[in-house]
Amino acid sequence: MPNHRNLKNIATVVLAVCLLIAMTVMAYWWAKRRSLDDMHRVLAPRAEFYAATIGGMLSKYEFLPLAVAQSAEVADLLEHTDAGKVSRINDYLKDINTRVGAFAVYILNTQGLVLASSNWQEPTSYVGQNYAFRPYFQQAVQGGIGHFYGIGVSTGEAGLFISQPLRRGGRIIGVVAAKVSLDWIERSWSAPAVVDQIWVTDANGVVILSSIPGLKFTTLAPLSALQRNAILVQRQFFREPLPVVDHPVREEFADGAKVLSLTDPASNRAAPSSKGEFLAVGHSLAPLEWRITVLSDLAPVRAVARNAALAAFLVWAVILLSFLYARQRSRRIHERLAAQEALKQAYGELEIKVEQRTSDLQDTNQRLQAEVVERERAEQTLRYAQVELVQSGKLAAIGQMAAGITHELNQPLAALQTFSDNARAFIVRGRNAEALENLSIISDLVKRLGYITSQLKAFARRRDDSKRPIHVQRAFEQAMLLLHARIDAEQVQLNVVWPEQPLLVLCSEIGLEQVFANLLHNAVDAMAASEVRRIEVRAVQHTDDLEIHISDTGPGISAALIEKIFDPFFTTRDQGLGLGLSISAGIIRAAGGSLAVRNRTAQDGGGAVFIIRLMYAAAGEAGNRET
Numbered sequence: 001m002p003n004h005r006n007l008k009n010i011a012t013v014v015l016a017v018c019l020l021i022a023m024t025v026m027a028y029w030w031a032k033r034r035s036l037d038d039m040h041r042v043l044a045p046r047a048e049f050y051a052a053t054i055g056g057m058l059s060k061y062e063f064l065p066l067a068v069a070q071s072a073e074v075a076d077l078l079e080h081t082d083a084g085k086v087s088r089i090n091d092y093l094k095d096i097n098t099r100v101g102a103f104a105v106y107i108l109n110t111q112g113l114v115l116a117s118s119n120w121q122e123p124t125s126y127v128g129q130n131y132a133f134r135p136y137f138q139q140a141v142q143g144g145i146g147h148f149y150g151i152g153v154s155t156g157e158a159g160l161f162i163s164q165p166l167r168r169g170g171r172i173i174g175v176v177a178a179k180v181s182l183d184w185i186e187r188s189w190s191a192p193a194v195v196d197q198i199w200v201t202d203a204n205g206v207v208i209l210s211s212i213p214g215l216k217f218t219t220l221a222p223l224s225a226l227q228r229n230a231i232l233v234q235r236q237f238f239r240e241p242l243p244v245v246d247h248p249v250r251e252e253f254a255d256g257a258k259v260l261s262l263t264d265p266a267s268n269r270a271a272p273s274s275k276g277e278f279l280a281v282g283h284s285l286a287p288l289e290w291r292i293t294v295l296s297d298l299a300p301v302r303a304v305a306r307n308a309a310l311a312a313f314l315v316w317a318v319i320l321l322s323f324l325y326a327r328q329r330s331r332r333i334h335e336r337l338a339a340q341e342a343l344k345q346a347y348g349e350l351e352i353k354v355e356q357r358t359s360d361l362q363d364t365n366q367r368l369q370a371e372v373v374e375r376e377r378a379e380q381t382l383r384y385a386q387v388e389l390v391q392s393g394k395l396a397a398i399g400q401m402a403a404g405i406t407h408e409l410n411q412p413l414a415a416l417q418t419f420s421d422n423a424r425a426f427i428v429r430g431r432n433a434e435a436l437e438n439l440s441i442i443s444d445l446v447k448r449l450g451y452i453t454s455q456l457k458a459f460a461r462r463r464d465d466s467k468r469p470i471h472v473q474r475a476f477e478q479a480m481l482l483l484h485a486r487i488d489a490e491q492v493q494l495n496v497v498w499p500e501q502p503l504l505v506l507c508s509e510i511g512l513e514q515v516f517a518n519l520l521h522n523a524v525d526a527m528a529a530s531e532v533r534r535i536e537v538r539a540v541q542h543t544d545d546l547e548i549h550i551s552d553t554g555p556g557i558s559a560a561l562i563e564k565i566f567d568p569f570f571t572t573r574d575q576g577l578g579l580g581l582s583i584s585a586g587i588i589r590a591a592g593g594s595l596a597v598r599n600r601t602a603q604d605g606g607g608a609v610f611i612i613r614l615m616y617a618a619a620g621e622a623g624n625r626e627t
């Protein structure tokens with residue numbers, strides 16, 4: 001997409017540049033055309049004016065030979081030539097020539113021989129010369145008016161020859177000729193007011209007058225052999241080689257005007273910027289077969305065209321740049337609107353998404369809340385279950401305790417029975433001393449029975465406080481009250497190693513007693529099939545806490561089960577509930593301690609070792625137990 005747009009942009013810019021170039025070129029050509037047309041319009045009448053001026057001046061000389069031909073003395077000279085007449089006519093011709101301002105006036109007989117001439121006194125005098133080869137003589141001797149431009153054979157000076165026949169009695173007896181120098185024309189062209197270049201060509205296309213010096217006596221087109229021959233015979237241009245001037249024509253107008261370029265105009269008046277391109281307008285110079293051509297340098301035309309092109313370039317550049325700018329701007333606005341639209345859309349979509357997410361979150365939240373409620377309910381249920389478990393654990397302990405108490409009570413009761421029977425027999429026999437001794441034993445036994453029952457009462461009344469300072473050894477002894485009967489019965493060796501000082505820890509007293517009872521019961525259970533039955537109890541004291549190790553010589557706990565034995569209701573025994581360890585662990589955890597198990601190595605005696613870890617209590621806090 002961006003690539004496509006880039007290509008489009010480049011194409012637009014290229015198109016704009018092409019248009020700019022086209023417009024500039026068109027403006028150049030249009031302005032050049034117009035300027036050229038204007039120049040042409042102005043130059044055509046100017047050429048006509050130049051032609052009229054030159055024609056007017058030349059016509060003045062037309063009458064000179066005609067006037068001389070009217071002279072009776074001149075006719076007389078032609079009919080009867082003698083030295084006196086010649087001298088008079090020479091003076092006459094000199095006089096008239098001076099007055100008219102021609103180059104020379106002279107009289108020729110019908111053979112072309114000059115009889116008298118205005119320049120008879122000069123070294124280049126025509127007198128005695130024969131000009132029968134000159135066309136002006138031939139034209140006049142045949143009755144016409146002769147016109148001829150050429151370089152003088154005697155003087156070497158170029159000029160226009162005009163001739164008239166001299167008739168007497170209807171017969172041509174001679175010719176009057178005048179030679180007019182045309183230098184004044186060229187001189188007039190070099191005046192500063194004359195801005196044009198001008199040349200005059202004769203009937204053969206030879207440039208005979210030119211404001212451009214290098215062009216004089218050149219031809220505009222190659223001469224035919226016939227023309228060259230005629231020029232040679234008439235000795236028209238003496239030894240001038242008459243080279244052809246290269247002047248390629250660029251354009252030609254309907255009236256014959258041309259745009260041409262002169263490769264080397266060698267003009268001293270051409271504009272410096274001139275490329276040698278000129279507009280050339282021609283006009284005939286009647287009655288001669290000449291043609292005057294006025295050339296105007298095209299530099300101003302080119303300058304006008306250049307200015308127009310520059311103006312067009314600037315105007316079109318401004319237009320195109322404005323167009324490109326407007327286009328770019330509108331595209332920007334369009335893009336911005338599109339972006340805004342996209343943003344709006346995205347925003348809309350986002351809002352929808354946010355709404356969806358919010359509603360999802362609300363759903364989740366509601367679900368979570370419901371779950372929290374559910375959890376709370378479950379927790380409540382669990383708590384109840386735990387309480388119930390503890391309760392059932394207690395019941396189990398009470399059951400065990402009841403068995404223990406029965407055992408405890410049975411022995412003193414049996415002894416009581418025996419001692420009371422004995423006391424009665426001693427009294428009957430009058431052996432009072434023995435009777436008294438028996439009675440004191442009976443009293444001790446009753447005391448012991450009272451102690452046992454008081455223990456039961458105490459057990460029932462004791463506060464279940466999970467974290468109070470208690471005396472470890474005392475708790476152990478309390479547990480043993482319920483247990484030693486079984487230990488004895490099962491022939492289990494009990495090794496208890498306590499330090500001398502009391503060990504004070506933070507725990508529930510009943511709880512710890514229960515834990516001891518559970519662990520000792522489990523140990524006795526585990527050693528049912530063992531040969532060596534030994535329970536070891538010892539305290540390992542650390543700085544912050546106390547470890548109580550209770551080990552047995554049972555089979556230990558297999559690796560597969562060791563993770564599970566603290567789970568509630570996990571048991572491997574037929575009559576087991578699977579609650580002993582889970583309750584014990586719960587009690588120790590509640591006191592901020594931990595209950596762990598590991599198997600002992602065979603060297604250590606094998607079996608399992610349970611480790612109760614409890615925090616020390618501050619000394620002196622123990623012993624505040626309720627009774």
Ligand code: ADP
Nearest residue numbers: 522523526565571572573576577578579580581
């Ligand atoms: P119960 O005694 O009712 O089985 P407990 O939670 O006290 O429940 O014990 C769980 C189980 O842990 C027992 O069934 C027994 O497999 C195992 N166990 C407990 N103490 C020991 C021990 N000292 N040696 C070997 N196994 C034991």
